[in-house]
Amino acid sequence: MQTNYQYDKQAISLDCVVFGFDGQSLKVLLVRCKHFSSEGSSIGNYKLPGSLIANNEDLDSAVARVMEKRIGMRNIYMRQMDVFSDPKRIQGEDLRLVNKHYNADLTRIITVTYISLVKLNNQMVSFALKNGAEWIDIDSVKRLALDHNNILIKALNHIARQLQQEPIAFELLPKKFTIRALRTLCEAIIGFELDSRNFRKKVLSSGYVIPTEEKEVDVSHKPALYYKFDKKLYEQEIKRRFKLSLRSW
Amino acid sequence: MQTNYQYDKQAISLDCVVFGFDGQSLKVLLVRCKHFSSEGSSIGNYKLPGSLIANNEDLDSAVARVMEKRIGMRNIYMRQMDVFSDPKRIQGEDLRLVNKHYNADLTRIITVTYISLVKLNNQMVSFALKNGAEWIDIDSVKRLALDHNNILIKALNHIARQLQQEPIAFELLPKKFTIRALRTLCEAIIGFELDSRNFRKKVLSSGYVIPTEEKEVDVSHKPALYYKFDKKLYEQEIKRRFKLSLRSW
Numbered sequence: 252m253q254t255n256y257q258y259d260k261q262a263i264s265l266d267c268v269v270f271g272f273d274g275q276s277l278k279v280l281l282v283r284c285k286h287f288s289s290e291g292s293s294i295g296n297y298k299l300p301g302s303l304i305a306n307n308e309d310l311d312s313a314v315a316r317v318m319e320k321r322i323g324m325r326n327i328y329m330r331q332m333d334v335f336s337d338p339k340r341i342q343g344e345d346l347r348l349v350n351k352h353y354n355a356d357l358t359r360i361i362t363v364t365y366i367s368l369v370k371l372n373n374q375m376v377s378f379a380l381k382n383g384a385e386w387i388d389i390d391s392v393k394r395l396a397l398d399h400n401n402i403l404i405k406a407l408n409h410i411a412r413q414l415q416q417e418p419i420a421f422e423l424l425p426k427k428f429t430i431r432a433l434r435t436l437c438e439a440i441i442g443f444e445l446d447s448r449n450f451r452k453k454v455l456s457s458g459y460v461i462p463t464e465e466k467e468v469d470v471s472h473k474p475a476l477y478y479k480f481d482k483k484l485y486e487q488e489i490k491r492r493f494k495l496s497l498r499s500w
Numbered sequence: 501m502q503t504n505y506q507y508d509k510q511a512i513s514l515d516c517v518v519f520g521f522d523g524q525s526l527k528v529l530l531v532r533c534k535h536f537s538s539e540g541s542s543i544g545n546y547k548l549p550g551s552l553i554a555n556n557e558d559l560d561s562a563v564a565r566v567m568e569k570r571i572g573m574r575n576i577y578m579r580q581m582d583v584f585s586d587p588k589r590i591q592g593e594d595l596r597l598v599n600k601h602y603n604a605d606l607t608r609i610i611t612v613t614y615i616s617l618v619k620l621n622n623q624m625v626s627f628a629l630k631n632g633a634e635w636i637d638i639d640s641v642k643r644l645a646l647d648h649n650n651i652l653i654k655a656l657n658h659i660a661r662q663l664q665q666e667p668i669a670f671e672l673l674p675k676k677f678t679i680r681a682l683r684t685l686c687e688a689i690i691g692f693e694l695d696s697r698n699f700r701k702k703v704l705s706s707g708y709v710i711p712t713e714e715k716e717v718d719v720s721h722k723p724a725l726y727y728k729f730d731k732k733l734y735e736q737e738i739k740r741r742f743k744l745s746l747r748s749w
Contacts, residue, residue, distance in 0.1 A: 260555075261511065304610070331583065336512075
């Protein structure tokens with residue numbers, strides 16, 4: 252057999268891109284790492300939270316283990332994204348450091364990536380800080396360890412595409428939010444400024460973003476009304492608009 | 501560190517679920533395997549086409565290699581499905597046979613699964629037969645090697661869900677098809693019989709399945725008109741019906 256499998260020198264890992272929104276900016280959970288080098292970073296050496304998969308666990312358990320360590324909760328909803336399998340994704344000095352850290356002699360690591368969206372609060376921010384991690388502004392992310400910038404960019408593109416098809420924005424927002432917060436979030440994900448007047452009009456005519464009785468308090472500008480996302484109305488609206496289901500044929 | 505990574509005993513494989521439609525029934529490409537046991541199969545021992553990932557290739561190259569071997573083409577469009585990572589997915593006698601085949605001492609194999617949909621023709625059927633594979637009716641699939649029945653079932657559920665959201669049926673059909681062929685295909689994927697009158701009405705009112713000038717020839721029943729799928733009209737229709745895009749906000 253010509254094909255060289257070299258099955259004894261490869262390992263499988265997982266890496267999680269956890270996005271959080273605090274009402275102001277889109278953030279990503281990063282881990283401070285001492286054992287992987289990365290030059291030229293002005294915010295220190297960071298990587299995505301992740302791990303090699305352990306002997307007796309499946310990927311879901313490994314993801315839960317990593318999330319428990321960095322967020323303090325096992326049951327964070329995760330979607331599987333791509334598998335990064337380029338044999339050269341970790342090489343040279345990076346590979347040497349990984350092998351040193353795991354006391355191993357690996358030639359490659361294939362990583363399964365996950366995306367999660369969470370509503371960020373102060374408690375999570377301080378939990379992360381106490382546990383070797385940090386929520387960092389998407390716009391402030393510099394060079395990450397290994398190929399984690401590639402993974403992050405792919406994840407951002409992924410949610411930007413999803414944003415157009417699914418109500419993922421509301422997974423990142425608190426239950427009550429202003430139209431401005433929703434727009435700020437969409438802009439952060441898409442990477443473009445949106446016209447605020449048209450945005451408001453579109454959102455209010457959507458049929459599933461509905462006003463509450465409450466307004467902002469303690470703000471320097473004119474207090475804005477809080478809105479909420481109505482999942483049932485959303486699903487009705489989707490069904491109404493999108494009657495392409497073959498099951499109903 | 502308590503966690504046992506045992507990175508030197510695991511391997512990564514890929515398995516492809518390739519669905520084909522010949523106008524009559526939905527089929528799946530299976531490989532005759534001698535080296536993996538599976539009891540009680542009345543159609544012999546079959547598995548999904550797949551392989552361990554080789555040392556110097558990424559997953560896409562490995563998929564292309566497997567497809568070249570069984571279909572004769574490298575560039576089959578594949579979608580990545582789930583990663584099957586249960587540490588116990590291959591055990592006991594199965595694991596022993598896998599290790600014997602690869603001359604290895606693995607304790608687990610994590611597999612990345614792929615789905616493809618192809619228009620099946622006679623050439624592909626005979627190529628498969630000459631190359632250790634076979635296109636087998638979904639309804640005739642018995643027990644497959646390893647956990648490949650689970651993978652196949654998951655893939656079927658996956659395309660049944662997709663069928664409701666995307667025009668995947670037309671990837672399986674020839675350019676010109678009868679409404680009956682489209683219905684037969686949908687029924688095969690969904691696993692239910694559809695009301696033929698309502699089905700026809702729905703399809704014709706879709707706006708993107710349009711009649712050709714041609715009819716069936718050499719058939720015992722009344723020749724039916726051929727239709728075709730108009731991708732441009734489909735995309736326009738989708739845009740019209742589904743104006744939820746946040747990018748347009």
